[in-house]
Amino acid sequence: MKQAYKNILLSIEKEELNVSRSKKNAIDEAYHMVSFLDRTLSELKVQINQRGFESIIDEIIFFKRVKPEILGRLIFYNKVVKIEAYSPTNNELIEPYYNEHIKQLNKDYKKNISCTDFYSYYRTGRSDKDEYYYRLGNINYFDGVDSFFFEVDREFSTYYDYKVAQIKAYDLYHSYLSGKFNRIEPSDNDSFDINEDAEFSWTDSKNALIELIYALHISRSVSNGRAGIRKISQMFEDIFEVSLGDIHHAFYQMKFRAGQRARYLNFLKHSLEQYMDNDL
Numbered sequence: 664m665k666q667a668y669k670n671i672l673l674s675i676e677k678e679e680l681n682v683s684r685s686k687k688n689a690i691d692e693a694y695h696m697v698s699f700l701d702r703t704l705s706e707l708k709v710q711i712n713q714r715g716f717e718s719i720i721d722e723i724i725f726f727k728r729v730k731p732e733i734l735g736r737l738i739f740y741n742k743v744v745k746i747e748a749y750s751p752t753n754n755e756l757i758e759p760y761y762n763e764h765i766k767q768l769n770k771d772y773k774k775n776i777s778c779t780d781f782y783s784y785y786r787t788g789r790s791d792k793d794e795y796y797y798r799l800g801n802i803n804y805f806d807g808v809d810s811f812f813f814e815v816d817r818e819f820s821t822y823y824d825y826k827v828a829q830i831k832a833y834d835l836y837h838s839y840l841s842g843k844f845n846r847i848e849p850s851d852n853d854s855f856d857i858n859e860d861a862e863f864s865w866t867d868s869k870n871a872l873i874e875l876i877y878a879l880h881i882s883r884s885v886s887n888g889r890a891g892i893r894k895i896s897q898m899f900e901d902i903f904e905v906s907l908g909d910i911h912h913a914f915y916q917m918k919f920r921a922g923q924r925a926r927y928l929n930f931l932k933h934s935l936e937q938y939m940d941n942d943l
Contacts, residue, residue: 668729671703675733693743700737704730708819719794726797726824734824735831742836765840772833781826788889796823834893838909865903870917871927872899873910878928 678699682692707730716722751760776782784792799821865872876895879885885895896910907913917924 668724671707671729672732675700675703675736690744690747693740693747696740697737697744700733700740704733704737707733712818719798722799723793723797726799726821727793727827730824731827731831734828736835738828738832739835739839742832743839746840761840765837768833768836768840776826776829776833779826781823782830785827785830786889786891788887797821834891835911838893838911841906841908863902865899865905867927869905869907870913871930872903872905873907873913874917874925874927875899876910877914878925 679696682695685692687695711725716725746761746764751757781796784796799818873896876892876899880888880890880892880895892910896907899905900907
């Protein structure tokens with residue numbers, strides 16, 4: 664089942680790439696993905712109801728990683744449809760419009776998500792309570808639950824899989840809104856304006872920094888992989904006093920560029936080895 668889940672997530676990434684390459688506008692792209700993801704979830708629901716899970720581990724993996732990844736994207740693209748449908752056409756009003764949405768998003772996030780014990784559990788990468796959080800039927804009504812849970816299919820939801828989906832949707836939505844203030848996608852030659860007053864300045868391209876951030880995250884070199892992409896990117900943005908914009912979209916572009924895809928990492932490797940050779 665693990666390979667089947669992996670194939671599902673890969674198919675979603677492929678669909679996102681195909682849509683991003685199309686000539687559709689933002690609303691049509693989001694509509695397409697909402698339809699695709701909703702259909703994917705419905706098909707999975709039928710499969711789960713018919714076959715069940717092979718093991719407890721399989722059940723936990725599904726509700727901890729697979730379903731939230733799909734549902735989180737579905738929530739995100741649905742938000743994109745709503746925000747773009749009412750986006751102003753007056754250029755002077757665009758920045759305040761998206762700024763207001765970022766403020767409201769951060770406010771809702773602090774009120775409904777980040778202040779919970781589960782949020783701390785999830786963000787720190789713990790797994791000791793996974794059987795409680797990610798198995799069907801384990802609901803503690805004494806702590807109180809959000810009203811939405813009484814309307815969902817109890818055979819296809821653990822309550823907390825939706826919580827994970829909300830977190831994932833927030834990360835995507837925050838990156839999307841932030842990218843609205845940096846609409847030009849970073850090319851390999853796109854560098855930052857150097858701030859002479861900054862203690863540290865990044866003097867290579869934006870893509871180079873994004874490549875490094877993803878490498879640190881995927882290799883689990885920062886906090887054993889518990890730190891998410893957004894947090895690592897924010898750390899680098901704070902250090903170098905820069906804005907990276909929508910790093911997720913930039914990374915997907917890098918994945919399918921011609922020639923060496925990890926150009927900056929290859930450059931670092933070559934530079935270090937050359938220095939080692941010269942220092943002998």
